[in-house]
Amino acid sequence: MAIQKTISPIDGSVYVERELADPARVEATLDKAVAAQCKWRETSLAERARLCSRMVGAFVARRDELAQELTWQMGRPIAVAAGEIGGFEDRARTMIALAEEALAPIRLADKPGFTRYITREPLGVSFIVAPWNFPFMTAVNAVVPAIMAGNAVILKHSAQTPLCAERFQQAFDEAGLPEGVFQHLHLSHDAAESVIRDPRIAHVSFTGSVAGGAMVERNATGRFIATGLELGGKDPAYIRADVDLDEAVPGVMDGAFFNSGQSCCGIERIYVHESIFDDFVERAVAWVRQLKLGNPTDPDTTLGPLVRPAAADFVRGQIEEAVSAGAKAWIDPGEYPLSRPGSAYLAPQVLTGVDHSMRVMHEESFGPVVGIMPVADDDEAVRLMNDSDFGLTAAVFTRDVAAGEAIARRLEAGTVFTNRCDYLDPELAWTGVKQSGRGCSLSRVGYETLTRPKSFHLKHA
Numbered sequence: 001m002a003i004q005k006t007i008s009p010i011d012g013s014v015y016v017e018r019e020l021a022d023p024a025r026v027e028a029t030l031d032k033a034v035a036a037q038c039k040w041r042e043t044s045l046a047e048r049a050r051l052c053s054r055m056v057g058a059f060v061a062r063r064d065e066l067a068q069e070l071t072w073q074m075g076r077p078i079a080v081a082a083g084e085i086g087g088f089e090d091r092a093r094t095m096i097a098l099a100e101e102a103l104a105p106i107r108l109a110d111k112p113g114f115t116r117y118i119t120r121e122p123l124g125v126s127f128i129v130a131p132w133n134f135p136f137m138t139a140v141n142a143v144v145p146a147i148m149a150g151n152a153v154i155l156k157h158s159a160q161t162p163l164c165a166e167r168f169q170q171a172f173d174e175a176g177l178p179e180g181v182f183q184h185l186h187l188s189h190d191a192a193e194s195v196i197r198d199p200r201i202a203h204v205s206f207t208g209s210v211a212g213g214a215m216v217e218r219n220a221t222g223r224f225i226a227t228g229l230e231l232g233g234k235d236p237a238y239i240r241a242d243v244d245l246d247e248a249v250p251g252v253m254d255g256a257f258f259n260s261g262q263s264c265c266g267i268e269r270i271y272v273h274e275s276i277f278d279d280f281v282e283r284a285v286a287w288v289r290q291l292k293l294g295n296p297t298d299p300d301t302t303l304g305p306l307v308r309p310a311a312a313d314f315v316r317g318q319i320e321e322a323v324s325a326g327a328k329a330w331i332d333p334g335e336y337p338l339s340r341p342g343s344a345y346l347a348p349q350v351l352t353g354v355d356h357s358m359r360v361m362h363e364e365s366f367g368p369v370v371g372i373m374p375v376a377d378d379d380e381a382v383r384l385m386n387d388s389d390f391g392l393t394a395a396v397f398t399r400d401v402a403a404g405e406a407i408a409r410r411l412e413a414g415t416v417f418t419n420r421c422d423y424l425d426p427e428l429a430w431t432g433v434k435q436s437g438r439g440c441s442l443s444r445v446g447y448e449t450l451t452r453p454k455s456f457h458l459k460h461a
Contacts, residue, residue, distance in 0.1 A: 004159050004186055009075040009305040009344040010295060016073070018162050021185045029154060029183050030200045033125045036180025037152035041122050043178075045103065048148050049096050054175035056092045056144075059167065060085055066136070066167060073161045074132050075304040075344065076259060077296040087424075088136040092144045094426040095442065099148040102447035115458040120451035122150030123226060124202030127195055129216075131208045132160035132307060133262045133366075136167075141430065141441040142205040142228065142450075143168065147181060149450040151203065155184040156192055160307060193219045201225065203450065207264075210435050228439030228449050230432060232364045233264045233392035236385040237421055238407065239280055240378070240398040241273035247419070248397040249283040255395070255422035256370040257291060257348060260306055261315075264436075265393040265415070266422050268365055270372045271381045277374040281352055284372065285330045288348045291368075293336050305344035306367055312346040315367030318360040319349050322371070327353045327360075356387055364390070378407055386412045391433035395421035 006016035067081035130139035157165035165184035296304035338345035354371035404418035
């Protein structure tokens with residue numbers, strides 16, 4: 001019997017232990033999903049919406065309990081942990097509301113003697129692999145629309161956040177969803193790969209690392225199934241000379257340091273017009289200094305630990321290499337007693353004197369550090385922003401709305417912002433370019449990846 005242990009980043013204790021599913025359990029789960037989906041696909045859209053809405057209500061009713069569990073599993077400060085439950089609800093209810101229009105048949109113009117239309121058909125069984133950093137919001141992006149579209153779902157959550165999958169199950173069960181339409185499994189990596197290869201799986205949604213996305217592609221090769229991959233990011237922001245720094249600084253710095261920088265669409269690179277560079281850096285450093293690194297169960301803590309000590313040491317290595325190569329570190333780590341090698345706690349850091357030869361400016365950090373570079377004009381900013389293997393989001397801060405939109409059109413990213421960042425609007429398509437992945441979730445467009453078109457060409461007798 002294989003046991004999965006979840007080590008809390010708060011104190012290194014074992015917070016959760018779960019038995020991993022054995023082959024017999026996996027087999028039974030797959031069979032149950034296939035059988036349930038055959039019936040669920042015939043269920044009316046109104047009934048699907050009713051049950052999914054009841055699930056959302058049951059889920060958010062446990063807001064405080066879910067927030068506590070989230071903090072202990074992945075380290076987010078309790079003061080903001082419950083915010084993810086609100087994000088979950090917003091995304092779920094938005095996708096439920098969009099389903100009728102997104103899944104409606106496309107009726108074609110009359111052609112004498114014929115009836116013609118296109119429907120959106122469910123794919124079958126969707127295998128959803130979710131990450132730990134925003135464990136409820138990332139999972140709901142795929143879970144609710146997949147079920148609304150008539151698919152069955154098997155959710156495998158990160159070993160760091162196994163309770164999140166169980167809370168989905170609990171809420172769906174309380175809502176009265178037919179047995180087998182939603183199931184979860186705690187799986188080893190090898191077992192997860194075998195599920196992807198299984199012919200009963202018709203769709204895979206994966207959110208995680210580039211290496212994890214490559215794993216999905218390898219195992220899905222030759223199966224001709226739909227895959228959605230939301231992978232890494234090294235998201236940039238550009239601060240134009242015309243900004244209101246009182247607005248731009250807190251906006252972009254929160255985008256860089258919220259969740260201890262552990263956000264796929266968090267800001268990891270900042271380019272500032274040279275005329276305001278010194279002023280921006282001074283304000284940015286002052287903003288970071290007000291963060292309080294500490295135990296995330298303390299309501300006063302605003303910066304929690306990273307998910308594990310190895311993740312913190314990885315970011316420490318990036319910072320040390322950059323400083324050795326000539327970068328300036330503006331924050332003294334000695335001011336943060338909890339931040340030490342081998343600990344999940346890491347002092348926040350702001351770096352200048354950086355360039356794209358440094359790992360901290362081209363390799364995903366996923367931690368509380370940001371590099372800031374001066375630029376001479378919009379063209380230089382665009383060139384540097386696009387100089388990346390990733391392309392999830394990009395942001396431009398400016399008072400000139402037209403100029404901001406023009407710059408945004410030139411940026412190689414799935415979502416472009418002006419005057420905000422690190423945000424996901426569920427009515428917009430969530431997608432990436434380059435190594436940030438492929439496919440799309442959320443919005444009306446997201447339903448296209450969870451269904452296939454079926455054409456009806458009916459000649460009248």
